[in-house]
Amino acid sequence: MSNLSSRTRGDALPTSARHLRLGVDLGATRIKVVVVEIDASGEVALRFSAQYPTAADEGPSAVAERLARYALDAVAEVGRVVGAGVGIPGLYRASSGEIEFLPNMPGAWRGFRLREYLTTLWRVPVVLINDARAFTLAEARLGAGKGHQTVVGVTVGTGIGGGLVVDGRLLMGSDGRRGEVGHQIVEVDGPLCTCGGFGCVEALAGSLALMRATGLASLDEIYAAAERGEKEARAAVARAAKYLAAGIANVVTLLRPERVVIGGGAASASRLLIASLRDMVARRAALVDAETYEIVAAELGPVAGAIGAALWSAEIDSGMCMDDVNDIPVSNVTRFGTLKR
């Protein structure tokens, strides 16, 4: 297996002006791979985009090996990249690049040194990022939050993921764990959550809660049933939306974002959810003028997380990611233009 940086394809401009970045989103069911081209003015072009089955039950080594190979195939097709970002569905240790907790992936992932493994194979700098943070970054820079300084991202699926772009910067913290919108407590003494806490948004509005309430096997089925007007499914979705609205209202009150971007899960889920969330959040975030923010559907589709991982790799290199360091002037923050497909 050859490394990414050894592949060349006549790139006349220096990397600082125009360059390719790899983005990978490791999902429980699909691995998404993109290559984006970023030019000096921040225009981003999607040069490669593909999805592959994760086959998560094959275990960490097999999944990581295939993920690495899919990326190498992409680079073979498009050209050399200067860096890579990998979105993961859970938590990692930023210092060692090892996986700590992937709640929805089978196998012994804890302690798996994913960043080291990929850096060795690819021979380019690799950064890890939580998948919901990556989704939020992509939507804030290029999608439904574009042009706004403070954007909250919420992914509604098996879990409830979240990310925060505040005053133009993605909040990460030392281990990339800022912005866990889904693990705010919205019911004191509520049900046990995958995180070990009780009464989190995720425990009350995630797919497990909905499946328990309806007896249906997937989010797609539940939202389809709700759209058809089936009473039990509608009631379960309405109840989940209420808890989700409480979580979003908390964030709106704390951060006063201009946009809350909802993604993940079934397409029909977003439509149903967003319509009901607007009113419910407005009623609960009583201190915030509802005219100052909008709750909107994501725009970048299923590869948003992979695009966000690639952008994060670029932002790390530009130095704008150090949100604990407050001396970076906002004018130095990378500004991305439109996404060309």
Ligand SMILES: [Zn+2]
């Ligand atoms: Zn939780």
